[in-house]
Amino acid sequence: MGGDQAGTPQEQRFVRLFAQTQRALHAYILALVYDPNVAADLLQETNIVLWKRFADYDENLPFLAWARGVARRTVLNYRRSSARQIATLDPQMLEELAIRFSNASAESTNRLDALGECLRKLRESDRSLIMARYQPGNSVNALADKMSRPVNSVSQSLTRIRRTLADCVQRGVQAAQRSAES
Structure with a gap:
């Protein structure tokens, strides 16, 4: 060249x-x-x-x-x-x-790539919470104690974050599929 x-x-x-x-x-x-x-x-x-x-x-x-x-x-x-x-x-x-x-x-690769991108898009506090939840040994109860928040409040926050991530990942996978088809 x-x-x-x-x-x-x-x-x-x-x-x-x-x-x-x-x-x-x-x-x-x-x-x-x-x-x-x-x-x-x-x-x-x-x-x-x-x-x-x-x-x-x-x-x-x-x-x-x-x-x-x-x-x-x-x-x-x-x-x-x-x-x-x-x-x-x-x-x-x-x-x-x-x-x-x-x-x-x-499809698994596309989902993992999209999840990584979606995690980066989260607010820092949401990303920290969801990442902490999936650390070995962490439960919702343990997180609530560490954060001095009611268990129900932490659980609702995690549900909201998971829903946000699921929607974001779905959009990312669809975009990757459209890109692969073109």
Whole structure:
């Protein structure tokens, strides 16, 4: 790339799509091969193929779907060349299980990312209260004693904070899903 560190528009697009899909793609491959070390190696092989064949990518399709197709072929090639049989299940069944697993993994990741962002958005006092509640050994009663507040008051505050976090996380997950679809 020389002095142009930003890269071409095509390289920039690839890097953006690549970064958005790595976790889900890794989860998909892991669900197909069950071995984290093999999955990491196959992810790297898949990434190389994605880069080499990015010009063939149809932008009308979701990038993750295209990347999964490349990953599936990489896994099948690995299985053919491997001396041992990885799985005895029907390949279509494995594919369905892998898609379900990677979708659940991506959703969990999106929820955790959204939760972290939502916690940062809370007022300091609310964030401290909710974090204290989930420290080992802390109960609502113990927090109420430490804060010199009635148990009911602390419980209501925690309920309000949880509701705020749940709404915020839901919005964050929906935004992440919209972003992944574009």
